Amino acid sequence: MSAKVAIQKFSFPFSCAARLSQQDEVTQEGRVQVKLHDLQENRISSEASPVAVTGALVQNEKQAQKSPKPPPGGDKPAARVLVCTDASQSAVISRLTVEGEDQRPVAKRQLSSESAARTITVVKKSAVRKEAEEHGYLKPKAHLGQRAPPPSAGKRRRRKDLFTNSEVFSRVDSHAIRAGAELKDKCVYDVKTIVQSVTQGARNELERLRAIWVWLCHNIEYDVSGYLGRSERLCSPEEVIAAGRGVCCGYSSLCSEMCREVGIECQEVPGHSKGIGYLQGQSLKNVTSDHLWNSVLLGGQWFLLDACWGAGRVDVQHESFIRRFDDFYFLTDPEEFIESHFPDEEKWQLLDAPIPLEEFERRVFKTSAFFTMGLRLIQPHHFHIVTDDGEANVSLSFSRPATFTYEITQHQDLLHRGAPEQKDSSNSTFGLVTVSHRSMRLQLLPPASGVYDVKVFARPETATTSLIWICSFTVECPIPRAMEEIPENPFLSWGLQPVAGSLGVAGSSQGSEAAEAVEGVFELALKTSRPLMLLCELGHPGLEAAVAKRCLATQIQPDVLTCHVLCPLRGFYRLSVFVRDYEKTEVKFQNAGNFLLHCKGKVVGPDELYPPNLSSVCGPGSRTLEAGLSKFSHTTALVSTQQGKCNVTFHNQRDLELHTVLSREGNKPAAVPLSRQLFCTYTDSKVTVSVSLPDAGVYRLGLYAKIPPGGDFSPMCDFVLRNSCDQPGPPFPGVYSAWRKGCVLFEPRVGLLKPLAWVRFRVRVPGAQRVSMMGETRTDLKLNKSRVWEGEVFSGNGLQPLKLAAASGESSDMAVLLTFDIKQLEGEV
Numbered sequence: 001m002s003a004k005v006a007i008q009k010f011s012f013p014f015s016c017a018a019r020l021s022q023q024d025e026v027t028q029e030g031r032v033q034v035k036l037h038d039l040q041e042n043r044i045s046s047e048a049s050p051v052a053v054t055g056a057l058v059q060n061e062k063q064a065q066k067s068p069k070p071p072p073g074g075d076k077p078a079a080r081v082l083v084c085t086d087a088s089q090s091a092v093i094s095r096l097t098v099e100g101e102d103q104r105p106v107a108k109r110q111l112s113s114e115s116a117a118r119t120i121t122v123v124k125k126s127a128v129r130k131e132a133e134e135h136g137y138l139k140p141k142a143h144l145g146q147r148a149p150p151p152s153a154g155k156r157r158r159r160k161d162l163f164t165n166s167e168v169f170s171r172v173d174s175h176a177i178r179a180g181a182e183l184k185d186k187c188v189y190d191v192k193t194i195v196q197s198v199t200q201g202a203r204n205e206l207e208r209l210r211a212i213w214v215w216l217c218h219n220i221e222y223d224v225s226g227y228l229g230r231s232e233r234l235c236s237p238e239e240v241i242a243a244g245r246g247v248c249c250g251y252s253s254l255c256s257e258m259c260r261e262v263g264i265e266c267q268e269v270p271g272h273s274k275g276i277g278y279l280q281g282q283s284l285k286n287v288t289s290d291h292l293w294n295s296v297l298l299g300g301q302w303f304l305l306d307a308c309w310g311a312g313r314v315d316v317q318h319e320s321f322i323r324r325f326d327d328f329y330f331l332t333d334p335e336e337f338i339e340s341h342f343p344d345e346e347k348w349q350l351l352d353a354p355i356p357l358e359e360f361e362r363r364v365f366k367t368s369a370f371f372t373m374g375l376r377l378i379q380p381h382h383f384h385i386v387t388d389d390g391e392a393n394v395s396l397s398f399s400r401p402a403t404f405t406y407e408i409t410q411h412q413d414l415l416h417r418g419a420p421e422q423k424d425s426s427n428s429t430f431g432l433v434t435v436s437h438r439s440m441r442l443q444l445l446p447p448a449s450g451v452y453d454v455k456v457f458a459r460p461e462t463a464t465t466s467l468i469w470i471c472s473f474t475v476e477c478p479i480p481r482a483m484e485e486i487p488e489n490p491f492l493s494w495g496l497q498p499v500a501g502s503l504g505v506a507g508s509s510q511g512s513e514a515a516e517a518v519e520g521v522f523e524l525a526l527k528t529s530r531p532l533m534l535l536c537e538l539g540h541p542g543l544e545a546a547v548a549k550r551c552l553a554t555q556i557q558p559d560v561l562t563c564h565v566l567c568p569l570r571g572f573y574r575l576s577v578f579v580r581d582y583e584k585t586e587v588k589f590q591n592a593g594n595f596l597l598h599c600k601g602k603v604v605g606p607d608e609l610y611p612p613n614l615s616s617v618c619g620p621g622s623r624t625l626e627a628g629l630s631k632f633s634h635t636t637a638l639v640s641t642q643q644g645k646c647n648v649t650f651h652n653q654r655d656l657e658l659h660t661v662l663s664r665e666g667n668k669p670a671a672v673p674l675s676r677q678l679f680c681t682y683t684d685s686k687v688t689v690s691v692s693l694p695d696a697g698v699y700r701l702g703l704y705a706k707i708p709p710g711g712d713f714s715p716m717c718d719f720v721l722r723n724s725c726d727q728p729g730p731p732f733p734g735v736y737s738a739w740r741k742g743c744v745l746f747e748p749r750v751g752l753l754k755p756l757a758w759v760r761f762r763v764r765v766p767g768a769q770r771v772s773m774m775g776e777t778r779t780d781l782k783l784n785k786s787r788v789w790e791g792e793v794f795s796g797n798g799l800q801p802l803k804l805a806a807a808s809g810e811s812s813d814m815a816v817l818l819t820f821d822i823k824q825l826e827g828e829v
Contacts, residue, residue, distance in 0.1 A: 390481025
């Protein structure tokens with residue numbers, strides 16, 4: 001009986017062939033005595049010790065011709081071959097290929113007569129398995145048909161051990177792309193010629209493989225028409241090169257053929273993938289695999305690569321192929337490759353602990369960007385999430401700062417359904433993204449019962465490009481949580497932005513979780529590492545922009561930024577803060593944080609909102625310090641009074657000319673101008689601003705100074721005065737320009753006097769030679785020992801006001817300092 005055996009050794013880049021001649025005998029134990037011959041291309045030294053072979057595939061010639069190539073993982077052949085060379089003291093498991101005489105290339109099947117003396121022994125598989133396992137040559141469940149990856153010696157090398165980053169291949173990549181374009185122009189379709197051209201200049205096995213892979217990714221596009229069945233699928237290398245397109249088998253077969261041309265051992269690996277046509281949650285058990293990729297042997301270790309996925313992606317919606325070179329699928333680490341590729345044979349997972357098919361089906365789909373950005377999934381570990389109390393959570397960690405957003409839509413079966421893989425902003429109000437120093441949390445709140453698809457997008461923090469799809473989930477919501485609408489967040493995440501630290505924001509009084517606005521009021525404080533300017537923005541689904549501005553008051557201090565917020569409506573609010581360096585006026589404000597506020601109880605009424613035209617600089621802070629105004633009696637921007645009056649004091653170290661303004665919302669008519677409700681006293685460096693409020697409400701007290709002296713008045717800061725007293729506060733006297741530094745009014749402290757009454761006046765006027773009260777009559781005040789002018793003055797019947805006037809120096813002219821109004825007598829109009 002005639003048969004033939006083909007033996008291929010893993011540990012050497014050559015093939016050995018053994019043939020059973022007519023004289024060879026099959027023993028009763030299943031052993032066959034045959035001669036071992038060398039290929040003339042790769043000859044074994046004649047000094048090598050005899051080779052013992054056990055477990056060979058033996059087929060008759062007719063059967064070999066019918067099945068020239070055994071199926072991957074098949075176990076129909078009756079025996080297995082093990083080659084052991086004593087001289088090298090190595091053992092390798094060989095893959096056997098049974099071929100007909102007329103099917104073998106002559107150059108590869110010529111036998112050398114010089115090695116005729118060598119013999120091999122062939123026995124049945126069942127007779128030798130135990131012996132082989134005892135010697136450690138075979139694993140108990142080794143497969144046939146494809147050569148199994150050898151056990152790794154020591155720690156497995158990872159992609160980063162082969163090359164630090166893809167930039168090391170810039171020369172190889174450029175040459176492969178350029179050579180590919182030239183070959184295409186010349187209509188060169190021969191595999192050998194192409195390989196020789198694109199690998200020219202490659203210095204080692206890794207660079208040759210890289211050149212082949214780059215050429216494949218840049219010159220072969222995915223055959224969408226063939227995939228959809230509208231044209232014949234191209235798989236053979238010649239057809240794929242000529243057409244410039246192919247499906248996955250076209251990429252894998254061409255990759256294998258090109259690798260063989262440069263002596264790189266390459267296997268095609270069939271299996272399942274989470275690519276186009278993949279249905280989330282579908283069972284792949286007993287389903288024929290739909291994808292092919294490659295595994296290559298480099299330095300005695302197998303690595304994985306997929307040129308089909310590295311070339312680009314398919315837009316299912318538009319039935320087109322989008323070229324997008326993805327370097328991630330070149331020598332991908334097995335731990336990451338298994339997230340999207342599941343081989344038919346477990347051994348090609350290349351994992352120390354292989355996972356079952358069911359685990360592959362349940363795992364979260366992660367794109368290549370997920371891994372290239374250094375992300376890690378904290379929870380959940382499976383793609384399908386069921387809400388708890390209407391809420392589902394996703395958490396990721398990252399090693400490098402990143403920006404995140406998400407998209408939630410009604411569930412569709414296809415994972416790749418043509419939806420955009422990039423996103424610029426979030427328009428969803430059914431979830432909250434919060435980013436801390438090294439992690440991201442997505443809190444999902446589906447609006448109604450049902451199943452939803454969730455896509456998470458990300459980009460490096462410093463990038464200005466669109467955010468990229470990184471992973472997907474499905475969320476099943478049996479019972480939604482009843483809650484108000486969450487405002488849109490165009491700045492993507494909640495809490496302080498990861499970039500906040502570099503902007504000068506060192507910390508926040510509020511974290512990324514929603515904050516309750518008790519009685520409609522909230523205060524946010526940001527700790528800063530350097531002086532900053534602050535702007536704030538408040539958003540609510542039912543809040544008008546003009547009203548939103550009246551809900552914010554900000555205080556800017558050298559080391560703290562404070563934002564006071566009012567909530568006129570129930571529900572959720574978005575408070576966004578923007579900062580820039582205090583002195584760099586040319587620099588744009590950047591978003592430093594976004595905070596979610598919730599008001600579910602008492603709200604602030606329309607008449608309680610902050611006054612219109614409130615400055616962005618409220619309360620003492622960086623600007624007042626810069627102007628030399630210090631030691632303020634009120635250090636916050638908000639001042640409350642229950643008596644309808646208050647005094648604000650501070651020191652004016654640079655003796656600036658000051659001005660104050662009092663205003664309120666609306667054009668409510670007043671008997672006395674609001675300017676009469678203010679009175680300033682300036683002694684030495686201390687300034688006292690006295691305020692008497694006409695009725696309850698919210699007022700703005702503006703402080704201005706001339707900087708530089710002689711220039712225009714510049715705003716220093718605003719105070720918000722909130723008065724809860726219903727009794728009207730009396731006005732102050734009218735003030736004239738002659739009332740200057742050092743002038744003090746002790747009595748009376750009101751500017752509206754009773755008619756027909758004697759009123760005691762006490763006033764200090766530095767440098768005055770005479771001080772008089774002029775009304776219906778003139779009354780001179782007397783100077784006492786304390787340098788205070790005093791006297792009793794009759795107010796009159798109110799026909800004309802009383803004026804406080806003074807003469808200074810030798811001049812006899814009297815300058816009016818203050819005026820006092822007299823109440824009209826009852827019955828008079």
